[in-house]
Amino acid sequence: MANHHVRLDRVGQTRTAYEKNRKIILATQDVCAICGQPVDKSLKYPDKYAATVDHIIPLERGGHPSDITNLQLAHNICNRLKSDKLMHANDRFKETEAESKIAVDDLPQHFDWKNYKA
Numbered sequence: 325m326a327n328h329h330v331r332l333d334r335v336g337q338t339r340t341a342y343e344k345n346r347k348i349i350l351a352t353q354d355v356c357a358i359c360g361q362p363v364d365k366s367l368k369y370p371d372k373y374a375a376t377v378d379h380i381i382p383l384e385r386g387g388h389p390s391d392i393t394n395l396q397l398a399h400n401i402c403n404r405l406k407s408d409k410l411m412h413a414n415d416r417f418k419e420t421e422a423e424s425k426i427a428v429d430d431l432p433q434h435f436d437w438k439n440y441k442a
């Protein structure tokens with residue numbers, strides 16, 4: 325596996341922007357962007373259905389680490405399942421880059437968070 329993780333803790337501004345936008349996502353979104361079901365925000369991590377903030381395009385794929393347009397609300401379990409799927413896709417990334425991109429696009433993202441106002 326290539327070692328190309330972005331170290332958020334070494335980028336203070338990115339970290340601050342992420343925390344701010346994460347709070348906005350948690351305050352303005354109520355539905356899991358991956359499965360489309362409501363998220364019960366009274367549940368606390370590591371509950372399977374606790375609210376998490378997911379990177380729509382993972383950092384490993386060049387997604388922005390803190391921009392609100394790359395963040396969405398997701399259940400803990402949905403976030404993990406998506407990560408697992410992308411990790412497996414990543415194993416084949418070099419050989420089948422195009423196929424991997426299709427796999428990312430196949431993830432359900434029907435929640436229209438762009439119309440939400442903070």
Ligand SMILES: [Zn+2]
Pocket residue numbers: 356357358359360361398399402
């Ligand atoms: Zn979900």
